[in-house]
Amino acid sequence: MLQGFKEFITRGNVIDLAVAVVIGAAFTAVVGSIVDGLVNPLIGLLFNADSLNTAMILQIGNAKFTFGAVLAAIITFLAVALVVYLVFVLPMNKYREHQAAKIAAGEPTDEPPTETQLLEQIRDLLAEQRGVQQGRHTD
Missing domain, CATH: 1.10.1200.120 (Large-conductance mechanosensitive channel, MscL; domain 1)
Structure with missing residues (x-):
């Protein structure tokens, strides 16, 4: 308590x-x-x-x-x-x-991004990394 x-x-x-x-x-x-x-x-x-x-x-x-x-x-x-x-x-x-x-x-803006915006950025970066990694495997 x-x-x-x-x-x-x-x-x-x-x-x-x-x-x-x-x-x-x-x-x-x-x-x-x-x-x-x-x-x-x-x-x-x-x-x-x-x-x-x-x-x-x-x-x-x-x-x-x-x-x-x-x-x-x-x-x-x-x-x-x-x-x-x-x-x-x-x-x-x-x-x-x-x-x-x-x-x-x-x-x-002067305001920091919201948690949702940060999570969306992380998601997009991870998807981009997966796309780059998958592109390397097909070479």
């Missing part, structure tokens, strides 16, 4: 995922502070409040509805999603399109 856990935890994709989560959390903190420190106060000016978090508060009895805080959370989420898209997703999509165009044009 411990050996299986050790293999699972040392797999490359698990470590990559852990790194991505840590970087994502730090990245979210940076974008969140930009939204909290710049965007929310600017929007708060429209509502004559310190920030968006303190704007649009509705109090009915003891219940306090903070619509501004909800709107601030939505803005933070959209800002993080936009930056992630522009920094990570869009460049990766462009890279994949570029690689697909290279493959379609028959140019060599």
